[in-house]
Amino acid sequence: MIESTKVGWSVFGIDANEERVTRLNQADSYIEDVSNEELRGALESGRVKFSSSSEIVAESDIVIFCLPTPTLNHEPDLSILLDAIKEYAPYFRDGVLIISESSSYPGTLRDKIMPLCEAVRGNKVFHYGHAPERVDPGNKKWTNRKTPRIISVIDSKSMGRMREFYSSICNELIEVKSPEIAEASKMFENSFRQVNIALVTEFARYCNKVGIPADLVLEAASTKPFGFMKFNYGIGVGGHCIPVDPVFLLDHARSNGANLDIIQLSNEINQEQPRYVFDRMKKVLGQKIAESRVLVVGLSYKPNTSDLRESPSIELLQLIISEGIEVYWYDPMCNQKIEVPSGSPEDRYDIGIVTVIHDGFDYSQILDSCSMILDCTHKIPLAKNVTRL
DSSP states (O other): OHHHHHTTOOEEEEOSOHHHHHHHHTTOOOOTTSOHHHHHHHHHHTOEEEEOOGGGGGGOSEEEEOOOOOEETTEEOOHHHHHHHHHHGGGOOTTOEEEEOSOOOTTIIIIIIHHHHHTTTTTOOOEEEEOOOOOOTTOSSSOTTTSOEEEEESSGGGHHHHHHHHHTTOSOEEEOSOHHHHHHHHHHHHHHHHHHHHHHHHHHHHHHHHTOOHHHHHHHHTTOSSSOOOOOOSSOOOSSSTTTHHHHHHHHHHHTTOOOHHHHHHHHHHHHHHHHHHHHHHHHHTTOOTTOEEEEEOOSSSTTOOOOTTOHHHHHHHHHHHTTOEEEEEOTTOOSOOSSOBOOTTSOEEEEEEOOOOTTOOOHHHHHTEEEEEESSSOSOOOTTEEEO
8 A cells, every 4th residue: 555655546545443544544553564654654645545434435446455364263254355345346436446455265256256246336347356465574575566466357458457556566567367366376375385384394393203403404405406495393383374375275175176185284284383382391391380480482473573363372372371381471572462461581480482583682681581491483592491392
């Protein structure tokens, strides 16, 4: 959105949450990759306005849906996206280009979104496109502008408008023949990561069993200049994409009589990882588990973000609590309310489980407060009291 205003587009931002709308109109950004200064500049330019009103859609030539598509009870849940389509479709103007950026299984645009729009179209003409988002929170190198963007349309006549818009905010466009190809590519991108993370995670468990340092094995393997891509293991996978998109792809495959057993197995391996870390913690603590004070260092699902969505660190906290063990957390980037009490360098802990380390913060005091450390990040210098996952 902000990038669009910088190149001259006038943008309406719509959110049903009025508190968020108020904050944004006051240049108070809750989005990590958008600073208050950037937001203030966009507002002062007069090219952006935030609202919770559905009717503002009627003023737009292009309507982009970038809503969450989570899982519910480990099943795909499109309700947030489709409910929004139903609400806004009656206000679409003649000739509007409707774009979905939300991640979902192949056929979502054609089979789910289009029928809802066509039902209220009347004599108006609607155009449709899909451009799956590619966002890596906290990544300063691969921004929206620098990351190649896949674009697709239902009607080839609409490609010119898709090209016009996305070329103004992205340096490189990848045009594919159908929305189904674009949708499937996003599902596969994150399934690829899920599968490879599961492979290295299970391999690291094997290395621990046989007494081989897995991190040194990965360093050695990654010197191969061809045919190998290094993935790291840790507390598990989190965020909106890696734990979610493979579930959408798996569900779509099953509904069409196909098998993706490797994705199913990978999901299970990565979902088990917080439990594996918990069991390793108990092994390090030995016999004094019940009386121990535990500190989990890192709550977000990855470094350099405060995003807690699907965070395996949160699941680890819950596992420790379920055993009746006294537990605290420390994360200098976390500004959200957590029911578990936060830790302090002034206190003492029997073990610190380091799950996420953010750049630019000094962790020395909080780590010095831990008698033992279980390092899941491979970033803590080895010492007598440090055990690596």
